[in-house]
Amino acid sequence: MPRLKPSNVIIIHPDLGIGGAERLILDAALALQARGHRVTIYTSHRDRNHCFEEARDGTLDVRVGGNTLFPAHVGGRLHVLMAVLRQLHLVGEVLGELARRGGTTTTAGEKKEEEEDDIFIVDQVPACVPVLKILGPRYASQRSKSKKSKRQRILFYCHFPDQLLARRDEGNTLLRLAKSLYRFPFDWFEGWAMSASDKVVANSKFTRGVVSDVFGQGRLGDVRVIYPCVDTKATGGKVVEDEAIIGDNLWGGKKILLSINRFERKKDMGLAIRAYHGLGEEGRKGTRLVIAGGYDTRIPENVHYHRDLEALATSLGLSTATSKTVISALSIPDSIDVLFLLSVPTAFKQTLLSNSHLLLYTPINEHFGIVPVEAMHAGLPVLASNTGGPLETIVEGETGWLRDAHDVGAWTDVMRKVLFEMDQSERERMAAKARERVEREFSLAAMGDRLEEEIVDMLGKPRRPFTLGLQELLVGVLVSGIAVSVLVAVVLRGL
Structure with a gap:
């Protein structure tokens, strides 16, 4: 496969928070930037106090726009409509900047050879893809001062079909009907917009x-897999607080069982609590369950689910504590069974991984799941649901275990095995296997290689044909979507 020449890579992502999709898109940017490509990330939202370090410290060129005309939601509703409108607003700004941008310059002010091609990478929301397909080449032609014709391609990275993520079972019959009407045009539009891309890739088999089942065989072409990754060259495992280094004696050397996920109901961290309770009072001596993850006070589900998890643990007779900072987490009493850590810093997360005995990954049908890969990179075995992405990342008995998420006793049995039955040589063997697998399949270098391979393949083929005869229908669908959205808002206000 020929090497991709230096290109102008433009990444469009809706919100640079601290979720798995954000981690993936930043890693993709880092991998391509390390290979000499000019990478710019455009987003409609970035909270510098609630994002990954690379999104705020200048490592990557991040530009925020498309957020002045439309809010992220209206009264906690209409998220998908606002996401589409904000992205279209953002892409208008991107195209304008693309038209104005000339060749890059060196620090000495000398002209550098212009990048070979323009590569757009879009994820999560495909609304802008038809716009880029139609208008992108026109804006690029205004920019280019060379006689050489530049190629332009669009790659859509699919984490999961948005229409399957939408919650449609809330409220009474009238509300559910209104939601179904509201979602219908957007569900149709999602597949139509994705088909405008020159290549679609997915984050797992x-x-x-699922993409094939939802959108049909062949509509999106040959969908390839590019796995998310971890930076295996990064250092981690320690964190400095008040000039004191935390080593391998976290919380007095307690045996830690660790769960890392966003505080969302679909992540089912309650399974970890129930399985931990199954160890019994004697089995829990000298241990602690730590539940850490993304937590945003702006998101009601995060707040409510955290409270529900606390109530569940308390009802089972487990003592709990919640910490929002590393300092408070380190000072909790020895008697605490379950510790909730809200949005812990990356460095402390690495400390948790390096000091734990087992990672508990509880979601069912997770699309990929980067946390198990991060744990394996740290040499930590993983216990996960035997569904979805973990089937592709975890090797049974070698890097962890896969169990039925509905069989709480099976999860307790694995916990007991890891805590009390495994010897040091077995731990070291599993840690070595895990690190080897991550380096080979899920490293930043591996992701960069696969991204470049797919881009080269995309550039080597004609642009994917796009049916423009549906434009009138598209306009009608969007107008009906907006009308239905207004109807839904009125209905909700009256309920």
Whole structure:
């Protein structure tokens, strides 16, 4: 496969928070930037106090726009409509900047050879893809001062079909009907917009299969898999607080069982609590369950689910504590069974991984799941649901275990095995296997190689044909979507 020449890579992502999709898109940017490509990330939202370090410290060129005309939601509703409108607003700004941008310059002010091609990478929301397909080449032609014709391609990275993520079972019959009407045009539009891209890739074989089932065989072409990654060259495992280094004696050397996920109901961290309770009072001596993850006070589900998890643990007779900072987490009493850590810093997360005995990954049908890969990179075995992405990342008995998420006793049995039955040589063997697998399949270098391979393949083929005869229908669908959205808002206000 020929090497991709230096290109102008433009990444469009809706919100640079601290979720798995954000981690993936930043890693993709880092991998391509390390290979000499000019990478710019455009987003409609970035909270510098609630994002990954690379999104705020200047490592990557991040530009925020498309957020002045439309809010992120209206009264906690209409998220998908606002996401589409904000992205279209953002892409208008991107195209304007693309038209104005000339060749890059060196620090000495000398002209550098212009990048070979323009590569757009879009994820999560495909609304802008038809716009880029139609208008992108026109804006690029205004920019280019060379006689050489530049190629322009669009790659859509599919984490999971948005229409399957939408919650449609809330409220009474009238509300559910209104939601179904509201979602219908957007569900149709999602597949139509994705088909405008020149290539679609997915984050796992599981997601690829779902994409094929939802949008049909062949509509999106040959969907390839590019796995998310971890930076295996990064250093981690320690964190400095008040000039004191935390080593391998976290919380007095307690045996830690760790769960890392966003505080969302679909992540089912309650399974970890129930399985931990199954160890019994004697089995829990000298241990602690730590539940850490993304937590945003702006998101009601995060707040409510955290409270529900606390109530569940308390009802089972487990003592709990919640910490929002590393300092408060380190000072909790020895008697605490379950510790909730809200949005812990990356460095402390690495400390948790390096000091734990087992990672508990509880979601069912997770699209990929980067946390198990991060744990394996740290040499930590993983216990996960035997569904979705973990089937592709975890090797049974070698890097972890896969169990039925509905069989709480099976999860307790694995916990007991890891805590009390495994010897040091077995731990070291599993840690070595895990690190080897991550380096080979899920490293930043591996992701960069696969991204470049797919881009080169995309550039080597004609642009994918796009049916423009549906434009009138598209306008009608969008107008009906807006009308239905207004109807839904009125209905909700009256309920």
